[in-house]
Amino acid sequence: MSKTFRMGGVHPNDRKISNDCAIEVFPLPRRAYISMAQHLGAPATPAVNVGDKVKTGQLIGTPSGFMSANVHSSVSGTVAAVEPVADLAGNKVMSIVIDVEGDEWMPEIDRTPDIVREITLDGPAIISRIKDCGVVGLGGASFPTHIKLSPPPGKTADCLIINGAECEPYLTSDYRIMMERPEEIVLGAVIMMKALNVTRGYIGIEDNKPAAIESMRNAASGYPGIEVVVLRKKYPQGGEKQLINAVTGRSVPSMGLPIDTGAVVQNAATALAVYEAVQKNKPLIDNTITVTGQCLPESHNWLVRVGTPYSEILGAPDGIPENAAKIISGGPMMGKAVANINAPTVKANGALLLLTEEQTRRMKSSNCIRCGKCVDACPMGLEPYLLNKLSGAGKMDELEEHNVYDCIECGCCMFTCPAGIPLLDHIRQAKGEVIRIMRSRPKK
Amino acid sequence: MSDTLLFTVLTMAVLGLLLAVVLYFVAKKFRVEEDPRIDEVESVMPGANCGGCGFAGCRAFAENAVMSETLDGIFCPVGGNAVMKKVAEKLGREVQEKAPMVAVVRCNGTCENRPRTSIYDGCASCKVENALYCGDTGCRYGCLGNGDCERACPFGAIRVNPATGLPEVDENLCTACGNCVKACPKGIIELRTKGPKNRRMYVSCMNREKGGVARKACSAACIGCRKCEKVCPFGAITVEDNLSYIDFTKCRLCRKCFDECPTHAIRAVNFPPRPAKSAAAPAPQTAAEAVEKPGLPKAEPSTPEKKEEQK
Amino acid sequence: MRNLIISPSPHIHGRENTRRIMADVLIALSPAMLVSVWFFGLSAIKLILVGAVTCAGAEYLIQKHILRRESSVSDLSAVVTGVLLALNLPPSAPWWVMFIGALIAIGVAKMTFGGLGQNIFNPALVGRVFLLVSFPVIMTDWSVPQGLFGGSVDALSGATPLSMVKEGIASGLTVEQILAQNPDLSYGQMLFARVGGSAGEVSALALIAGFIYLLIRRVIKPTIPAVILGTVFVVSGIFWLSDASRFTDPVFNLLTGGVLLGSVFMATDYVTSPMSTSGQIVYAAGIGLLTVLIRFFGSYPEGMSFAILIMNATVPLLNKYMRPKRFGGNK
Structure with a gap:
């Protein structure tokens, strides 16, 4: 019996075209553009200067605050520039530009394919190693992993949940690593369980991936305390709050953090990065990126070094089909539209999706017919139609009263709206403003 | 039949009387004491409740105007000097005249x-x-x-x-x-003085990129070439981050910068078309706006300057 | 390379749109339409056509010439209103009654509030009730026009079961006596359209087929119809148990009058029903209760239209106070 979260959700067609494409190593870029803002929080401070020689895996950006993360060079070569580079939205972000010369790795990194099963480090050492290696959450939000593994004082974790739901249509990178590197993911989970000092670990996988469930079950069989949980295929099953609810039955309270339920959620790709960091001493410098779309002649799952421009991955301009109208970094429900195809990849990139105009063009919006489908679809139990209306009227106090800040921006409301109303556009905007107002208020 | 009629009328009359008495006492008891000048000031306000003054509507403006010591810093942009004069009269205070302003779109x-x-x-x-x-x-x-x-x-x-x-x-x-x-x-829109005869000049661009990048994005972008800064006789123009800005408190509307600007990023509004030179290569916006206001009196290009000086 | 499209997420949309939903409602109504055409022939076709065309035409003209905005006729919502109204009229009603009703439905009940999605009351029902109070004789004349291919005219009695019962009780008979006098009033005949009534309510089976279609297509959720039918069953059951000679039995109440048509097609109207499931339950229970009370104690034999309209008025309140349950509980 598959588990699921308690309310809302939609069923987009999953279109996992690249399911059976094994992970291939993508060639090194000619030039790597390594952003200093690859994580939630303050951007890192560049630690190299123009002209410096760097090796693959060398630290080139240091954290500039509590909520920040290390950045490492993903290539070896010479620093060509330390300057703002346009990201996928066209906004300038401080970056280190490296001209690639060969591929010389830092000597302390273990590059052998052998699986290291014995965990020698203790809890605090694991967390500091994860921090040193610049591991961030690879599910999309890029939350620094070491912070998530250190619950704030007064709160304790009692279980770890590995998110292998991959509920977004098209995406297959997590599926591929679960198929190809299951034991390393399980070891990553064991390492994080040790760091959190918990004995229970769950790996949540949607029931549309029976092979991955099988593969992870086999891998986890030798590790007590880790259980594979089969989840129903429903978007947003991989949302942090939804996943905790589906797996443990607990609900993260409104305005609360996942840790309030005792659960810590980490993405499957993050678990792999944690394994590589702790057991192989390898910083987070590459990730698996699904390149897919029905308009592409063939889809791929590439292992790409961080900082490779999208245009190289897509083989632009010839590699982009004439009918591709939108390029999305991430999945079709929550990914970001790419405005600048020369933007470099960042740690948390999971996919490049090409959609045609017919697939993605928004329909003309018409009157709300008050069908309530958005209310039924909202996994947070909000009333999107009402939030949209209040947002239009600029009623910030009422928006707060109706919990606009609980919105997880999953897009279910807009996906399901038969009138094609851009609900989430307005709600996201209102949410930002309401949260700003709430933060500016003096604490009671 | 007539009994019914009489009874109905009597009931209604007694009921009406009773309720009137109740209303009278309630109104007495819950009366809110207010400065009567607030109502007076509000009566001369434009009543647009636009919030342009910084208060939540005209009533709030009136309350603040009455409560505060002076009218410094309190100004109704909608009513302008005329309304402020009336407000000052009602309150028996002084008010400083402000030059009328208008919004300009700098793009x-x-x-x-x-x-x-x-x-x-x-x-x-x-x-x-x-x-x-x-x-x-x-x-x-x-x-x-x-x-x-x-x-x-x-x-x-x-x-x-x-x-x-x-x-x-x-x-x-x-x-x-x-x-x-x-x-x-x-942040493209700016409030600037309307200027004499509604004539005003401004840099209609906010692009802070280097010249080449800005020009590539937009053929009428300010490229930060500093020609306008050099040519301005009044020191009204400054260029910062590759972007020129005309200080409207210093500008005397001589239009030298306008002629100098290589990308036509500077706009001159409501000037009559120049007889010879500008007819050959008028900036498209200026031409359009000049056409929009055909009723404007024709004047020598130098008159606004003189008038400014006379003031 | 061409310019890319940029928008905030989500980047894909479900298949649903307003027109598709309205088309599904029309498809779901088609068994009922076919049955009414089978039994009432040309007059049913005439009513349905006049209703659909008048509603669509009125909406188009009002939007085009009075509101001066883009017309939304193509979303088919006006056609649905027209068809529903036609199915709610007695089959013998003249075309001009249909025409007036359609004008009222669209002009008064829908467009004055701002069009689709803004109206408080179900337009088709406003049209019907307007006709009912304006032309009471025509609206309660259940004489049967010629059926298509001579469809079994004789079996159809000239009055609705509810009005027969109402008149019977008024003349001092008990329910058993009335039913005994009218052998046509068996459940089987009600299911298969052998009783008198408005064009759309003669066959319970056709309506149930439409209901199932709407459920499969996920156009509506079963909540509202189920709660209405349940409430009607329970409330009328209580009365029936208390005095079987005065009150008809629950199954009779479910199969007669507009209960099925109303609960499946009218009460579930998106615009005029509450958003949250809890609100929908209260709304539907209110409709069921009011329907039975009007039937048993009101002067009209049938209470569905009034019950729905009364509960329509409570929808804004229900939306305000019956909120969906929030994830993570209330603050």
Whole structure:
């Protein structure tokens, strides 16, 4: 019996075209553009200067605050520039530009394919190693992993949940690593369980991936305390709050953090990065990126070094089909539209999706017919139609009263709206403003 | 039959009387004491409740005007000096005259000048588009054209022209309440003095990129060449971050910068067309605006300067 | 390379749109339409056509010439209103009654509030009730026009079961006596359209087929119809148990009158029903209760239209106070 979260959700067609494409190593870029803002929080401070020689895996950006993360060079070569580079939205972000010369790795990194099963480090050492290696959450939000593994004082974790739901249509990178590197993911989970000092670990996988469930079950069989949980295929099953609810039955309270339920959620790709960091001493410098779309002649799952421009991955301009109208970094429900195809990849990139105009063009919006489908679809139990209306009227106090800040921006409301109303556009905007107002208020 | 009629009428009369008495006492008991001058001041206010003064509507303005010691810093942009004079009269205070202001849109990025580099398909809101990405042209500083300013304007004075994709201000309707300034996420709209005979000059660009980048994005962008800064006899122009700005308190409307600007980024509004030179190569915007106001009296180009000096 | 499309997420949309939903409602109504055409022939076709065309035409003209905005006729919502109204009239009603009703439905009940999505009351029902109070004789004349291919005219009695019962009780008979006098009033005949009534309510089976279609297509959720039918069953059951000679039995009440048509097609109207499931339950229970009370104690034999309209008025309140349950509980 598959588990699921308690309310809302939609069923987009999953279109996992690249399911059976094994992970291939993508060639090194000619030039790597390594952003200093690859994580939630303050951007890192560049630690190299123009002209410096760097090796693959060398630290080139240091954290500039509590909520920040290390950045490492993903290539070896010479620093060509330390300057703002346009990201996928066209906004300038401080970056280190490296001209690639060969591929010389830092000597302390273990590059052998052998699986290291014995965990020698203790809890605090694991967390500091994860921090040193610049591991961030690879599910999309890029939350620094070491912070998530250190619950704030007064709160304790009692279980770890590995998110292998991959509920977004098209995406297959997590599926591929679960198929190809299951034991390393399980070891990553064991390492994080040790760091959190918990004995229970769950790996949540949607029931549309029976092979991955099988593969992870086999891998986890030798590790007590880790259980594979089969989840129903429903978007947003991989949302942090939804996943905790589906797996443990607990609900993260409104305005609360996942840790309030005792659960810590980490993405499957993050678990792999944690394994590589702790057991192989390898910083987070590459990730698996699904390149897919029905308009592409063939889809791929590439292992790409961080900082490779999208245009190289897509083989632009010839590699982009004439009918591709939108390029999305991430999945079709929550990914970001790419405005600048020369933007470099960042740690948390999971996919490049090409959609045609017919697939993605928004329909003309018409009157709300008050069908309530958005209310039924909202996994947070909000009333999107009402939030949209209040947002239009600029009623910030009422928006707060109706919990606009609980919105997880999953897009279910807009996906399901038969009138094609851009609900989430307005709600996201209102949410930002309401949260700003709430933060500016003096604490009671 | 007549009994019924009589009874009904009597009941209604007694009921009415009783309720009137109740109302009278309730009104007495719950009466709120208020400075009567608040009502007086409110009566001379324009009543637009636009919030342009910084208070929540005309009533709040009146309350603040009555409560505060002086009228310094309190100004109704809609009513302007005329209303402020009346307010001062009612309160027996002094008020300083302010030059009338108008909103100007500092962007030249028409569809022709600034080619589109992507197709924005989100909801029609500049705020949303601005939060999403740099905008659908090569210019990160320019107008997004979704009309947040238009929706913010309580007077219908600013409208996006579908032909250019840029908002245009109707200076007769604009009261300089500043709502559009607050609504624009790019900070393009500025309140400037209306100027003598409504003539004014401003740099109609916000692009802070280097010249080449700015020019590539928009053919009418300010490229920070500093020619205007050099030519200005009054030191009214400063160039910072590759962007020129005309200080309207110093500008004497001589139009030297206008002639000098290589990209026509500087706009001169409501000047009559020049007889010889400008007829050959008029900036398209100026020509359009000059045509819009055919009734303007023709004057020598130097008159505004002189008038300014006479003041 | 061409310019890319940029928008905030989500980048894909479900298959649903307003027109598709309205088309599904029309498809779901088609068994009922076919049955009414089978039994009432040309007059049913005439009513349905006049209703659909008048509603669509009125909406188009009002939007085009009075409101001066883009017409939304193509979303088919006006056609649905017209067809529903036609199915709610007695089959013998003249075309001009249909025409007036359609004008009222669209012009008064829908467009004055701002069009689709803004109206408080179900337009088709406003049209019907307007006709009912304006033309009471025509609206309660259940004489049967010629059926298509001579469809079994004789079996159809000239009055609705509810009005027969109402008149019977008024003349001092008990329910058993009335039913004994009218052998046509068996459940089987009600299911298969052998009783008198408005064009759309003669066959319970056709309506149930439409209901199932709507459920499969996920156009509606079963909540509202189920709660209405349940409430009607329970409330009328209580009365029936208390005095079987005065009150008809629950199954009779479910199969007669507009209960099925109303609960499946009218009460579930998106615009005029509450958003949250809890609100929908209260709304539907209110309709069921009011329907039975009007039937048993009111002067009209049938209470569905009034019950729905009364509960329509409570929808804004229900939306305000019956909120969906929030994830993570209330603050």
